Amino acid sequence: MAKILITGATGTIGEVLTTHLKKNHELTLVDIDFSKSDKELVKGTTTKELDLSVLDNWKGLLEGIEYVIQLAGDPSPDAEFYDSLLDLNYKLPHNLYIEAAKSDSIKRIIFASSIHAVDAYPQNIQVATNDPVRPADLYGVSKVYLEGLASHYAFTTGLESIGIRIGDFKGDELPALDAPEAMSNYLSGKDMCHLVDCCLTATLNEPFILVNGISNNTFPRLDIDQARVDIGYKPKDNGFNLLGYFNQN
Numbered sequence: 001m002a003k004i005l006i007t008g009a010t011g012t013i014g015e016v017l018t019t020h021l022k023k024n025h026e027l028t029l030v031d032i033d034f035s036k037s038d039k040e041l042v043k044g045t046t047t048k049e050l051d052l053s054v055l056d057n058w059k060g061l062l063e064g065i066e067y068v069i070q071l072a073g074d075p076s077p078d079a080e081f082y083d084s085l086l087d088l089n090y091k092l093p094h095n096l097y098i099e100a101a102k103s104d105s106i107k108r109i110i111f112a113s114s115i116h117a118v119d120a121y122p123q124n125i126q127v128a129t130n131d132p133v134r135p136a137d138l139y140g141v142s143k144v145y146l147e148g149l150a151s152h153y154a155f156t157t158g159l160e161s162i163g164i165r166i167g168d169f170k171g172d173e174l175p176a177l178d179a180p181e182a183m184s185n186y187l188s189g190k191d192m193c194h195l196v197d198c199c200l201t202a203t204l205n206e207p208f209i210l211v212n213g214i215s216n217n218t219f220p221r222l223d224i225d226q227a228r229v230d231i232g233y234k235p236k237d238n239g240f241n242l243l244g245y246f247n248q249n
Contacts, residue, residue: 001026002067003067004021004028004067005028006018006027006029007030007069008112009071010031013166013169014071015041016171017069021196027044029047030061034049048061062099065103065106067110068109068111069111070093085139089139093145097109097150097153101157101159109162112164113163113165113166114140117135117140117144117147118135119137120134121134127223128212129212143165147210150163150208159207165210165211166192172189174239183217183219185222186217188215191235194233209230211226215235216238217240218240
């Protein structure tokens with residue numbers, strides 16, 4: 001049983017991961033407001049209401065924590081720099097790495113990057129993690145910053161990080177029938193949970209890696225072969241099959 005802290009725990013991904021991880025791990029959930037959270041969902045966890053864009057709020061937060069799953073931030077592709085991105089997508093992760101680098105207990109940070117870091121590539125191109133970044137919007141730019149921040153701390157301090165470039169994740173909601181790009185980007189809840197399990201247990205050859213986070217889609221927008229090799233990711237779902245486009249092999 002690992003001691004895991006999840007930031008942005010009230011979001012869609014946070015709730016799915018809380019349900020999955022609390023069965024086998026000791027969870028500390030952090031967000032700015034838990035008043036609307038399902039009481040059964042957070043039962044058996046430790047919840048803390050904190051504005052993590054404020055550096056002082058990190059004091060003592062990581063004590064005894066082994067893994068951080070960094071989900072906090074503004075996930076909107078329409079987000080503007082001064083409205084929300086500066087505090088939530090720049091200051092907040094910067095505070096995390098400042099404090100994590102001081103910690104004696106942190107083993108690894110797993111953070112949510114996004115397909116938006118490379119989504120300005122034409123839709124007919126499959127993108128690998130070693131392709132040059134090409135953000136589609138300022139939100140994508142903020143994820144490129146987070147990837148660079150994690151890499152900086154990994155190779156200068158040894159603090160391990162795995163970044164997941166998450167595709168189209170909407171929990172149990174299926175991709176739109178008339179949107180093939182959504183099926184190509186699709187990441188199911190089951191595959192998301194498996195991917196995070198792999199990130200928690202994988203032995204890394206380098207202190208920082210990026211992996212693409214989509215399901216086993218027939219026509220994948222992102223290349224997941226590297227995730228298969230580096231961390232043992234074996235997704236089962238397929239956005240096209242779920243909508244009856246093809247018979248799954």
